[in-house]
Amino acid sequence: MARYRCPGCGYEYDEQKGDEHEGFKPGTLWSEVPEDWACADCAVRDKADFVKVDGLLA
């Protein structure tokens, strides 16, 4: 389970928690989030711009 952060506003998508309001159940993998999904908080950045956190990837 990993986390992905919006480089614009800092919103984090955590696979473990999902995002209930966006309709992603806990455990929804990042790969299952639609490609055209934009950041839930700012919508300035898209899924493709998100950066993986947890130190696995810079």
Next chain:
Amino acid sequence: MSTTPMSAEPAAAYRDDKRHWWWLPLFVALSPVLGVYLAATTGQKLWLWITPILWYVALPVADWLVGRDTRNPPDAAVPSLESDRYYKFLVYASIPLFYVTWIVGAWAVATQDYGWAGYLGVSLSVALTNGLALVVGHEVGHKTGRFEKRLAQIVLAVPAYGHFSAEHNRGHHKDVATPDDPASSRFGESLYAFVLREIPGALGRAWRDEKVRLARSGKGPWSLSNELLQSFAITAVLYGSALALLGPVIIPFLLISTFWGWQFLSTSNYIEHYGLLRQKLPDGRFERCRPEHSWNADHIVSNLMLYHLQRHSDHHARPTRCYQALRSDKAPELPSGYPLCFTLTYFPPLWRAVMDKRVLAVYGGDITRVNIQPSKREQILARYGAGRQTATGV
């Protein structure tokens, strides 16, 4: 606290000059009530026009007299400015006022003997405070907490525009300054053409996006979890109760205050991105939204009334930033604040005479980089000397 301040002005010494002026929109929100009161006590019915006179006459004059303010808080002062609850409180406090004003307005037109001119004045006054309710809904709807998103639904119910949060945050901010955005106006498009494209386009996009969001949780669009319907339900209760209690005499008030309130939003949107275009990248995506994709206005008085909405460039670049911390950015500048721009847009040749050259200046005269109204594309390209380039396939 021990570190050296990043800016020339130390954060600790920074004082927000506008701090106490952010009470101004609360008085504006109540101005129609003041008008009703003064008309009753003085017998002068011109008071019923207080808010239109304020918006269309007094604010342009005040903007001209007081001028612009391009100063920004130093970077180091922004976090404490943003977390100061005083600013949030002022926005929250305005929300019940929009209900009070709306109810007093409906009561006044139904029970007082104003004649048609006074009735119209009250309706337009409430229309403009409905527009301000949309600005407040905009501010709280951008915040990331559930509580503030709920407040947005509540305040947006007054102007009957409950779909705004969904439309604006997930739709407009994603597609801003692209040809497909119903809420970004195009070069050569008149305000009237834009309003007819935006209002249905925005509702359609909000409904589709909400449907997609609900479908991910396995719900249909006609669900109690539909946030558009939740806000519309509050509107139905408010408008329905007023009609039942006050009678059909308020129908013109409902129509004028609602549609002219929507016009307030649409005209703001028209001004905010006129002709500006995010260019397409080689991978087919549009370039990221940056300050140069919105028009900016630093006029002090109208910015105080509109919670810095006119610092629109920074807002689109950083949509979750609070109003008090919005910056004047390196962005295309409007000739005046929104109040005067509104009047210019009502006369399309006047608006185009003022704005078209400013759009071209943003792109160094290259018309092919502008967001152009498709029905006028050939004519506009020919006029600005780019007919040949596009014919060869740019």
